[in-house]
Amino acid sequence: MGKKKSIVDFMRMKKEGEPVTWVTAYDFPMASFAQQAGIDMILVGDSLGMVVLGYKGTNPVTMEDCISHCQAVRRGAPNTWIVGDMPFMSYQISDADAVANAGRFIKEADVDCVKLEGGQRVASRIKAITDAGILVIGHIGLTPQSSGQLGGFLAQGRDVKNARALIKDALAVQEAGAYAILVEAVPPEVTGFMQKKLEIPVYSIGAGPADGQLIICGDMLGMFQAFTPKFVKKYANVAEIEINAFKDYADDVRTGRFPADEHVYHILEPIEEFEKMFREFA
Numbered sequence: 001m002g003k004k005k006s007i008v009d010f011m012r013m014k015k016e017g018e019p020v021t022w023v024t025a026y027d028f029p030m031a032s033f034a035q036q037a038g039i040d041m042i043l044v045g046d047s048l049g050m051v052v053l054g055y056k057g058t059n060p061v062t063m064e065d066c067i068s069h070c071q072a073v074r075r076g077a078p079n080t081w082i083v084g085d086m087p088f089m090s091y092q093i094s095d096a097d098a099v100a101n102a103g104r105f106i107k108e109a110d111v112d113c114v115k116l117e118g119g120q121r122v123a124s125r126i127k128a129i130t131d132a133g134i135l136v137i138g139h140i141g142l143t144p145q146s147s148g149q150l151g152g153f154l155a156q157g158r159d160v161k162n163a164r165a166l167i168k169d170a171l172a173v174q175e176a177g178a179y180a181i182l183v184e185a186v187p188p189e190v191t192g193f194m195q196k197k198l199e200i201p202v203y204s205i206g207a208g209p210a211d212g213q214l215i216i217c218g219d220m221l222g223m224f225q226a227f228t229p230k231f232v233k234k235y236a237n238v239a240e241i242e243i244n245a246f247k248d249y250a251d252d253v254r255t256g257r258f259p260a261d262e263h264v265y266h267i268l269e270p271i272e273e274f275e276k277m278f279r280e281f282a
Helices: 007-017 028-036 062-077 095-109 120-130 144-150 161-178 190-196 238-255 270-278
Strands: 020-022 039-046 080-083 113-117 137-143 180-184 202-205 210-213
Touching: 028 039, 028 062, 039 062, 062 080, 062 095, 062 210, 095 113, 095 120, 113 120, 113 144, 120 137, 120 161, 137 161, 161 180, 180 190, 190 202
Parallel strands: 020 039, 020 210, 039 080, 080 113, 113 137, 137 180, 180 202, 202 210
Antiparallel strands: none
């Protein structure tokens, strides 16, 4: 089990060109596996709404959902840097609300930092949270919580006007005090420019090479079947394995192959004593 990384490590990794490995996880087992594999950071993303809870999007996810899953992930990965994802309407209303809800992540779930979506429009939220002593990761580009305003889950920054706006967002996030920024579904040319321009680490999810990469565990493991984003590389097909296992189990139960003798606990006294006891209830 490696030493838990810190913000000092992440800044050094950016400087030395060592990419950060970052995955989502939502429960104790998945977090434990990620830590055993040596993953640098875990995001308890509001993507749990789709991957775990079965919602059509992320907006129904509540603070209570996020806190509960963060607590499970922390128990599974005590020596891994964990990012709590602030859900829809947990920071949009006011700076005070943003600070209070970010504080809940730290106090109740023991995460190391929080992540929130938006650029210039949430700069005051980022500053308020960082002024409260809480580390923040910004998130720009394709921001799922505001995907309706973007016209859906569409790539961003593919024309000069939109790319310019994203770069201004990135600079605003840095100026507000975020220690890192996540860029989603943005052309690698734009991400690369941000990576060179910004002093803070620039992480990518579907945005090409950067100071680190994030991927959704349900996507990379082949667990989430509704759709697969273009930028996902599948490293396993867990859904197929689980479906086949359930089928084999059901078949064994229906044919009497399970449970077998090795799956039961045998009595510790002679059967005659049990038969005698059974007759008492006749």
